[in-house]
Amino acid sequence: MKWETVIGLEIHAQLATKSKAFSAAATKYGAEPNTQACAVDIALPGVLPVFNKQAARMAVKFGLAIGAHINHRSVFARKNYFYPDLPKGYQISQYELPIVAQGKLTIELDGVEKVIGITRAHLEEDAGKSLHEDFHGMTGIDLNRAGTPLLEIVSEPDMRSAKEAVAYLKKIHELVRYLEICDGNMQEGSFRCDANVSVRPLGETKLGTRAELKNINSFRFVEKAIDYEIERQIDLLEGGGKVVQETRLYDSDQNLTRPMRSKEEANDYRYFPDPDLPPLVLDAAFIKDVERTLPELPAAKRARFIKDYGLSAYDAGVLTATREMADYYEQAVKAAGADPKIVANWVTGELSSCLNRDNKEIGQSPVSAAMLAGLLARIADNTVSGKLAKEVFEVMWQGLGDADAVIDKKGLKQITDGAAIEKVVDAIIAQSPKQLEQYRAGKETLFGFFVGQVMKATQGKANPAQVNELLKKKLAP
Amino acid sequence: MSLQPTQASLGELAQALANKTISSVELTSLFLERCERLNPQLNAFITLDREKTLAQARSADARLAAGESGPLLGIPLAYKDIFCMRGWLTTCGSKMLANFVAPYDATVIEKFNTAGSVCLGKTNMDEFAMGSSNETSYYGAVKNPWDTTAVPGGSSGGSAAAVAARLAPAATGTDTGGSIRQPAALTNLTGLKPSYGRVSRYGMIAFASSLDQGGPMARTAEDAALLLNVMAGFDARDSTSVEAPVPDYTQTLNGDIKGLRIGLPKEYFSEGLTKDVAQAVEAAIGEYKKLGAQVVEVSLPNSQLAIPCYYVLAPAEASSNLSRFDGVRYGYRAPEYTDLLDMYCKTRAQGFGPEVKRRIMIGTYALSAGYYDAYYLKALKLRRLIAQDFQAAFEKCDVIMGPTSPSTAFKIGAKSDDPVAMYLSDIYTISVNLAGLPGMSIPAGFDPAGLPVGLQLIGKYFDEPRLLNVAHRYQQVTDWHHRTPKGFE
Numbered sequence: 004m005k006w007e008t009v010i011g012l013e014i015h016a017q018l019a020t021k022s023k024a025f026s027a028a029a030t031k032y033g034a035e036p037n038t039q040a041c042a043v044d045i046a047l048p049g050v051l052p053v054f055n056k057q058a059a060r061m062a063v064k065f066g067l068a069i070g071a072h073i074n075h076r077s078v079f080a081r082k083n084y085f086y087p088d089l090p091k092g093y094q095i096s097q098y099e100l101p102i103v104a105q106g107k108l109t110i111e112l113d114g115v116e117k118v119i120g121i122t123r124a125h126l127e128e129d130a131g132k133s134l135h136e137d138f139h140g141m142t143g144i145d146l147n148r149a150g151t152p153l154l155e156i157v158s159e160p161d162m163r164s165a166k167e168a169v170a171y172l173k174k175i176h177e178l179v180r181y182l183e184i185c186d187g188n189m190q191e192g193s194f195r196c197d198a199n200v201s202v203r204p205l206g207e208t209k210l211g212t213r214a215e216l217k218n219i220n221s222f223r224f225v226e227k228a229i230d231y232e233i234e235r236q237i238d239l240l241e242g243g244g245k246v247v248q249e250t251r252l253y254d255s256d257q258n259l260t261r262p263m264r265s266k267e268e269a270n271d272y273r274y275f276p277d278p279d280l281p282p283l284v285l286d287a288a289f290i291k292d293v294e295r296t297l298p299e300l301p302a303a304k305r306a307r308f309i310k311d312y313g314l315s316a317y318d319a320g321v322l323t324a325t326r327e328m329a330d331y332y333e334q335a336v337k338a339a340g341a342d343p344k345i346v347a348n349w350v351t352g353e354l355s356s357c358l359n360r361d362n363k364e365i366g367q368s369p370v371s372a373a374m375l376a377g378l379l380a381r382i383a384d385n386t387v388s389g390k391l392a393k394e395v396f397e398v399m400w401q402g403l404g405d406a407d408a409v410i411d412k413k414g415l416k417q418i419t420d421g422a423a424i425e426k427v428v429d430a431i432i433a434q435s436p437k438q439l440e441q442y443r444a445g446k447e448t449l450f451g452f453f454v455g456q457v458m459k460a461t462q463g464k465a466n467p468a469q470v471n472e473l474l475k476k477k478l479a480p
Numbered sequence: 481m482s483l484q485p486t487q488a489s490l491g492e493l494a495q496a497l498a499n500k501t502i503s504s505v506e507l508t509s510l511f512l513e514r515c516e517r518l519n520p521q522l523n524a525f526i527t528l529d530r531e532k533t534l535a536q537a538r539s540a541d542a543r544l545a546a547g548e549s550g551p552l553l554g555i556p557l558a559y560k561d562i563f564c565m566r567g568w569l570t571t572c573g574s575k576m577l578a579n580f581v582a583p584y585d586a587t588v589i590e591k592f593n594t595a596g597s598v599c600l601g602k603t604n605m606d607e608f609a610m611g612s613s614n615e616t617s618y619y620g621a622v623k624n625p626w627d628t629t630a631v632p633g634g635s636s637g638g639s640a641a642a643v644a645a646r647l648a649p650a651a652t653g654t655d656t657g658g659s660i661r662q663p664a665a666l667t668n669l670t671g672l673k674p675s676y677g678r679v680s681r682y683g684m685i686a687f688a689s690s691l692d693q694g695g696p697m698a699r700t701a702e703d704a705a706l707l708l709n710v711m712a713g714f715d716a717r718d719s720t721s722v723e724a725p726v727p728d729y730t731q732t733l734n735g736d737i738k739g740l741r742i743g744l745p746k747e748y749f750s751e752g753l754t755k756d757v758a759q760a761v762e763a764a765i766g767e768y769k770k771l772g773a774q775v776v777e778v779s780l781p782n783s784q785l786a787i788p789c790y791y792v793l794a795p796a797e798a799s800s801n802l803s804r805f806d807g808v809r810y811g812y813r814a815p816e817y818t819d820l821l822d823m824y825c826k827t828r829a830q831g832f833g834p835e836v837k838r839r840i841m842i843g844t845y846a847l848s849a850g851y852y853d854a855y856y857l858k859a860l861k862l863r864r865l866i867a868q869d870f871q872a873a874f875e876k877c878d879v880i881m882g883p884t885s886p887s888t889a890f891k892i893g894a895k896s897d898d899p900v901a902m903y904l905s906d907i908y909t910i911s912v913n914l915a916g917l918p919g920m921s922i923p924a925g926f927d928p929a930g931l932p933v934g935l936q937l938i939g940k941y942f943d944e945p946r947l948l949n950v951a952h953r954y955q956q957v958t959d960w961h962h963r964t965p966k967g968f969e
Contacts, residue, residue, distance in 0.1 A: 045809055047810070048685040054719065091803060091804050144809075271848055273800070275847050278797050
């Protein structure tokens, strides 16, 4: 039998607000346990939540970016369950009326575009963390994360393969970072994903029973976990078994999923509107105001790069992968006044490989866009050859100054003095009578030998064009 | 005339403090001494802490000596043990919080501290404010100073008993379904539940968030106005508090009430109301007529649904509000348990009393999948209808009057095995909370057994000035509010 996979994702993006969703405590990652948890976060008797409107701005920003409906009135609800790292015994979330509803996002896979529906995106608060190590059989509770605002982005079950799911996840990841509403750091847990996976016979329209996969916190694991789960479900069904609706944890060490709890015994969360918080009412002016802060979105930017800079779709894709990368590129283009394609080559080539090698983000690049532009200008005005420029770049990367300083210090300035080059050319020809004879006899491949000799004699600094021209003239019979 | 602190009004006490007739330490000591001597008879206080109290009095004296003045500067007050107060045990009448020393001040406490009031002690209350008799307290029942075999009402029974017995000049209470007004009625006090949103709930341990309001419990409307002046106001820490200016409630006390239209809801004068209470209330209405008020009949057709509506909504909210008492971070934790679930179960089984457990179960049930629509949503709809009834009634009148409680104080133990009978004690007060309106109870006479009767005044939203005015005018022509229970003069 042929099977079809159906996947929907629930993504939790931690909103990059300075303070928590319902208290004034800071949200910075990595602080000493329980140093960023105020009276509200630890749910002392009598405390009350006050909503951080900054989180609403960010949610609206996201909603506008996916062409969604923004609910002018959304309602905070309590999701009740007991857990030691959930101090109030309930999580403030949105249930019946989320802030964002019905958006969509276009993904591209192997050159084919597909629209993925986004059912809703709602605001909620994060829980704290339970720490099981180093407590001698007891559990430690760190409430620093408790109350951090999250945007839960729920997709339609529109994806049909693990690859599609990853493409969608990456697209959302790119988008939230573009919008500067989430730092996207998956290791620190500020961007997390659960996947609902089911299979059904191809052609069937009814959905199969799904499993919810948790603990898949890298793009690679998402793909592997889903692929494992698809196979498990198909094996089960083909063996005459039934898929049970349950939550399964992905074990990345063994690359398998195992049941965590089944929905039958799952909590009844007893959602009801939070009486401590009035409905969140956003007027048209607020939404307009947020709209004004929307940056150019990745797809639009990509199209513009292709059109304005004459870049290939591939280069435009690489250069717009993050907003920082795109900004860097455009700054360099503007400052350099150079051919945008050459700038693109440098950014996707030399710069990117250095970033990768040293595991740095573009924001941490020791060579700023202005510095790169400075180097490109020196190539354009023949101060330095393209080949030596790479050496200059490497030195600049070590933080030893801008292009001019490096060229000067290292004596890498290109020799463009015609007389000086001619002198070297004459000397080389004089030293190589045999090769000269062979060349003139028709062995034209020896031209390269002469170029090489001249470059070697000038430590690569002679202007290659001038060298070529002179050699052609002098070698001619 | 020499000052008699236990009989003096807050205004007279402030005057004496300003004149240096008495110091705050002297005044406070006098009341503290009464508390220490008489509290064993009443059990009105959970915590008395002489040192902390006198430290506050000394700092008030320093402010007075520096030339500062203020209507509550140096005046000792009793606070219901539901308000968090930094450094003070704050129990909410529960074993669950019997070890909880609050690390912060409730907004109301902060305001009193700023005003220079002195905390005499934290008063006893029904556990988590759930009760109408003060018998559900982990710290034992409070006795009514008018008859120490009777209840003082609840849940602010400790505050009521303390003020009625002159252990404190005035006190704070909270009212979710009648917890200020009903004990005020049962102990001959003036108690005001402000409009929802008028007084910050921050730091006031939540019972039912959409209904809870703190308010003053005092001997007179004038004293209540002075307290409300301090308590009321917008608080950025409480998203349900209302951003509206606070008038000086003492300025409008003397307004003429000629032509005042008093609405009498016919539903409040039907079966269930005892004869003694009905007579006293009717006599009070007669007094108002003499003052030039007119009486119109109004109807609150859905008022009989207030109790079922309330007993879905309040427990639903409470079941969630009380989830934080889980033994993890503070408060009681069972001494022995096998695992996490066992710790939760034993902690909550041992830490909460039976009435609290009953309400948690009712509320949990009402919010459960499959029952939510039939109970919670239905109750929300009823709540809207009840509020609309009041709106319609207020088109015909300026203030609504009726009994506060169907009967005078009942005996301790009389209703403790019959929760529904107990719930009916609040039949006239609950709908006011559901509608978010201000309500008051003022002394309106006594039954033949010598137990006080309260008259309830219900106002339009944010119309506290009028309620206080109407109460004050009555108190100028009557002296019920001056009567003191025997043995506590």
